[in-house]
Structure formats: C-alpha cells, structure tokens
Amino acid sequence: MPDIAIIGGGAAGAAVFGELLQRDDAGVVHWIVGRSVPGRGVAYATDDERHLLNVRATGMGVFANHAEEFVQYAARERESVQGADFLPRRLFGEFVEAQVQSRIRAAQARGRRFAIHSDQAVGVRALSEGQYRVELAAATTVDVDAVVLATGALSPRPLKTVAEKALTSGAYELSPWRLAQHARSPRRVLIIGTGLTAVDTLISASTRWPHAELVAVSRHGKLPFCHSSQPLAPYPLQSELNASLLDCNGVALMLRLIREAFRDSQVSDWRAIIDGMRPINAALWQGLTLPQRRQFMRHVRWIWEASRHRTAPASFEAVEALRESGRLQVHAARVLAVEGRGPLDVTVRSRETQLLSTLQADLVIQATGLDTAVAYAADPLLSQLLQDGLAVPDPLQLGVAARPDGQLLDAQGQPRAGLYAIGSLLRGNLWECTAMPEIRSAAHQLAQTLGRRMTIDIPGENSAEA
Numbered sequence: 001m002p003d004i005a006i007i008g009g010g011a012a013g014a015a016v017f018g019e020l021l022q023r024d025d026a027g028v029v030h031w032i033v034g035r036s037v038p039g040r041g042v043a044y045a046t047d048d049e050r051h052l053l054n055v056r057a058t059g060m061g062v063f064a065n066h067a068e069e070f071v072q073y074a075a076r077e078r079e080s081v082q083g084a085d086f087l088p089r090r091l092f093g094e095f096v097e098a099q100v101q102s103r104i105r106a107a108q109a110r111g112r113r114f115a116i117h118s119d120q121a122v123g124v125r126a127l128s129e130g131q132y133r134v135e136l137a138a139a140t141t142v143d144v145d146a147v148v149l150a151t152g153a154l155s156p157r158p159l160k161t162v163a164e165k166a167l168t169s170g171a172y173e174l175s176p177w178r179l180a181q182h183a184r185s186p187r188r189v190l191i192i193g194t195g196l197t198a199v200d201t202l203i204s205a206s207t208r209w210p211h212a213e214l215v216a217v218s219r220h221g222k223l224p225f226c227h228s229s230q231p232l233a234p235y236p237l238q239s240e241l242n243a244s245l246l247d248c249n250g251v252a253l254m255l256r257l258i259r260e261a262f263r264d265s266q267v268s269d270w271r272a273i274i275d276g277m278r279p280i281n282a283a284l285w286q287g288l289t290l291p292q293r294r295q296f297m298r299h300v301r302w303i304w305e306a307s308r309h310r311t312a313p314a315s316f317e318a319v320e321a322l323r324e325s326g327r328l329q330v331h332a333a334r335v336l337a338v339e340g341r342g343p344l345d346v347t348v349r350s351r352e353t354q355l356l357s358t359l360q361a362d363l364v365i366q367a368t369g370l371d372t373a374v375a376y377a378a379d380p381l382l383s384q385l386l387q388d389g390l391a392v393p394d395p396l397q398l399g400v401a402a403r404p405d406g407q408l409l410d411a412q413g414q415p416r417a418g419l420y421a422i423g424s425l426l427r428g429n430l431w432e433c434t435a436m437p438e439i440r441s442a443a444h445q446l447a448q449t450l451g452r453r454m455t456i457d458i459p460g461e462n463s464a465e466a
C-alpha cells in the first residue's frame with residue numbers, strides 16, 4: 001500500500017489527513033505539521049474572541065462527511081448558538097482539533113497506521129517516478145509515494161517600500177497576529193491594508209491600546225462589505241445569470257451582466273448574487289485568458305475581494321464605531337516609503353489628489369493579505385521544489401502551476417505523478433480555494449484521487465509499510 005505525506009498543519013492539512021485516515025487504500029499517512037498546534041494554522045490559532053469567522057456556522061466544517069457538524073459542536077460548547085451566527089474563529093479551531101482527534105482514535109482502533117511529525121519540511125526530492133523523499137528540518141527523512149502540499153499562504157514578506165532600518169526598528173510589524181509582543185503603548189498605529197485581516201487587526205489594536213489613534217491605508221481604501229445578519233433568499237434568476245456568465249468572453253462583459261442583475265427589480269440584496277456565483281467562480285476564472293486574468297487582478301480584484309469576502313456584522317459594526325468616533329481614519333493611497341527608526345514616517349500618494357503626504361506612526365502593521373508569490377518566497381521547501389523543476393510558479397504569482405485536481409505541473413509543463421497541493425497554492429488555477437467550504441470538498445476529492453491513483457498506478461507493489 002502506498003504511503004502519503006501531507007505537509008502543513010493548518011485546517012487544509014487536517015482535512016486531508018482526516019480524509020485519508022478513513023480510507024483503506026493508502027498506506028502510512030505522514031502529517032508534517034511544523035511547530036504549531038495541528039489543525040489551527042494561521043486563521044484558527046487566534047485566541048481573540050472578537051476574531052470572528054466570516055462564514056456562517058452552518059457553512060463551516062472540516063471533513064466532507066462527519067458525525068458532528070461545527071454548528072452542533074458550537075451549540076454544545078456555548079449557549080444559544082444559531083446556524084446563521086458568525087462565531088469566533090478560536091471555537092472553530094477547537095472543533096478542527098476535536099474532529100482530527102476523533103478520526104485518530106477511530107484509525108487507531110482499526111490498526112490504521114499514521115505518523116504526526118512536529119517538524120518543518122525543508123525539501124521534497126524526487127527519487128524515481130512517483131516516489132519522494134521528504135526532508136525534515138531535524139535532518140530526518142520520510143519516503144513516500146505521494147506528497148500533498150498544504151502549506152497555506154507564504155509567511156509575510158516586507159513590502160519593497162519599507163527601508164531596512166524601519167524593518168529592524170521594532171516599530172514595523174510584519175505579522176498582524178503578533179500584537180501582544182508590543183509592550184509599549186503606541187500613540188498612533190498605521191495599518192497597511194484594508195481587507196479582512198486589517199479588520200481583525202483594527203479590532204485587536206483598538207482594544208489593546210484604547211487611546212491609540214488608528215489609520216488604515218490601502219490603494220482603494222475599501223473596507224470589506226458586511227454580511228447580512230440573516231441568510232439571504234437566493235436570486236431567482238441565478239442559474240440563468242451563471243449560465244450567461246459561463247458563456248461570455250471577458251471580464252468587462254461579466255461585470256456588465258452582474259451589474260444588470262444588480263439592477264434587476266427581483267433583486268432584494270446584491271450580496272445574494274455574489275454568493276450565488278460561488279459554485280462557478282473557479283470555472284469563470286479558468287475560462288479567462290492570461291491577459292484577462294491580469295486585467296481582473298489590476299482593475300476588479302479589490303472590489304471583488306471586498307464584496308465576496310465580507311465581514312461578520314459584529315466586526316463591521318466594531319470598525320464603523322471606530323470610524324464614527326473619529327479614532328479611525330481610512331485613506332485610499334499608495335504607500336511609497338516607510339522610513340525612520342520609530343516613530344516611522346510613512347509616505348503615501350493619495351488616490352484622489354495624487355498628492356504626497358507623510359504620516360507618522362509609532363507602530364506600522366502590515367496586513368496586506370495572502371501572499372502566494374512563491375518565486376519570491378524565502379521558503380526553503382518551495383524554493384527547492386522550484387529549483388528542482390518539480391513545481392513552477394503561476395504566471396501571476398498566484399501559487400504554483402497545477403491541474404484543477406491539485407496535481408502540480410513540473411518545469412516541462414507535465415503533471416507531476418504523486419505531487420499535489422491544496423488551498424492557497426492553487427489560487428492560480430482555482431482562484432477561490434482558500435475557505436473551508438472549498439477546502440473540505442477539495443480534501444475529500446484529493447483523498448479519492450490519491451486512493452484511485454495508487455490503485456491504478458502502483459497496485460500493491462509498495463507494501464513496505466512500517
């Protein structure tokens with residue numbers, strides 16, 4: 001039976017691990033989780049109760065089929081939980097851990113073999129066709145027949161506009177999740193970014209430093225829109241709209257169709273239309289040519305992200321309250337330079353006036369969202385995969401080149417036997433593949449694909465289980 005390694009201890013890695021534990025067509029399943037708590041990853045490691053899920057409780061889950069859904073778990077853990085609620089991400093992290101534990105217990109009872117490695121994978125070497133050696137930081141290795149990269153987005157890199165001295169000053173924070181490390185109370189905090197991560201950062205900073213002035217800067221200065229408090233009725237003509245969208249050629253035409261639908265008298269809320277596109281988003285993206293994708297990234301991405309990835313009502317209200325009280329200013333401006341040793345000088349060009357100005361801040365926090373530009377990453381594993389030609393970057397730096405089922409394409413453009421990815425690394429191919437509803441179904445399909453592949457390609461010959 002073939003052995004499989006999953007690299008990455010976030011929710012995507014947990015989903016693939018749990019799916020594979022349930023199957024009998026894989027050999028030893030190795031889960032390489034790094035040094036953090038398995039299953040939590042970046043999103044669910046937060047212990048701030050005000051960091052909320054941006055998907056309703058009913059939409060969240062980790063495995064395609066499991067005995068208990070998140071909403072049932074949450075209702076057991078706390079009072080008066082409704083399926084439509086946006087619950088704390090911390091609670092979902094607990095749920096993922098509990099679900100994984102329950103799969104582990106079931107696997108142990110069946111004698112199913114697996115190993116969890118609390119170490120970083122630093123290399124994946126091709127041994128022979130469809131055979132890999134995973135190298136771990138502690139100088140141990142694991143030989144397997146298939147590898148799944150579930151490494152999430154890249155660790156944040158400083159923006160090019162940040163001077164070295166500013167970076168090392170202690171007044172520039174690359175990770176929005178490390179605010180607790182800043183003991184001194186800043187008078188002014190400047191956040192670069194206005195997406196969902198920036199919203200959480202504003203909420204945390206406003207509580208941690210109740211007297212600090214807050215400034216958020218991004219090119220369009222657009223904070224995410226808000227979810228409706230209750231689920232919306234579907235747009236009655238959604239299937240016709242989706243069929244037309246799939247039929248049309250180009251971003252401009254798609255936008256026209258969506259705007260026309262917004263104006264339709266049958267629409268009570270535009271958000272229902274955006275949500276109704278979810279099942280076809282990957283197909284729409286795949287239908288675009290490279291220049292069209294570029295056009296989308298340059299002109300449409302900012303408003304798409306704000307409309308599609310909306311905040312929970314409570315998070316939205318918290319940020320609105322900060323704005324109304326005058327504590328928070330949001331600027332539409334491009335950051336041209338971050339200099340100084342603390343306080344830092346942030347030079348920006350206003351989108352509206354094109355004028356330059358310099359804002360001073362005691363603490364600057366980079367909250368610019370998912371980084372998937374693997375070609376520029378200082379990540380040893382990804383650098384080695386690119387160097388060895390086992391993977392190639394997506395042309396728009398949206399992860400790696402891959403087939404829709406997650407199989408990586410190598411430097412010759414060929415599908416690489418036994419090498420797969422899930423989650424953020426697949427943005428170039430799938431665009432929308434980073435949230436749990438997509439990840440849980442991708443994990444289920446990937447486990448099936450791996451099982452099928454192993455049965456077809458190498459029937460029974462790899463029976464060297466430990």
Ligand SMILES: Cc1cc2nc3c(=O)[nH]c(=O)nc-3n(C[C@H](O)[C@H](O)[C@H](O)COP(=O)(O)OP(=O)(O)OC[C@H]3O[C@@H](n4cnc5c(N)ncnc54)[C@H](O)[C@@H]3O)c2cc1C
Pocket residue numbers: 007008009010011012013032033034035036040041042043044052053054055089119120121122150151152153196197381422423424434435436437439
């Ligand atoms: C702040 C935030 C909030 C979000 N909120 C929601 C939400 O409400 N609902 C939703 O559906 N989605 C949400 N998401 C999307 C989220 O990306 C997914 O839900 C999911 O958590 C992604 O998990 P992942 O495992 O792909 O990535 P990650 O969470 O990034 O986990 C990857 C893990 O792999 C580890 N790793 C990387 N390289 C290696 C290596 N070489 N060796 C070993 N380990 C490695 C990383 O350290 C990390 O722990 C949110 C994302 C963020 C960032």
